[in-house]
Amino acid sequence: MGETETTEFKIGAILNPYTNNRDNGMRENIIISVAGFLNSHWGGALFIGVNDNGDVEGVNREYPLVNNKKPGWDKYCMFISDQ
Secondary structure, eight states, X not given: OOOBTTEEEESOSSBOTTTOSBOTHHHHHHHHHHHHHHTSSXXXXXXXXXXXXXXXXXXXXXXXXXXXXXXXXXXXXXXXXXX
């Protein structure tokens, strides 16, 4: 179905797909989307690791950028929510 008023796709939270480098501004985009859903009447679902076409690309490549000493899902979640 793709993106709708209640569904948003984000390719990642830190790895810029165009430069292939760390980009801390990408996390801000996620926070803005979540805030938008929280302020709506219907809420919404945010899918991280999904491109604009709806293809799942995953976030495994981002793990080392978040914490290269302990890369993994737990540290990734903490990175996103620690704002």
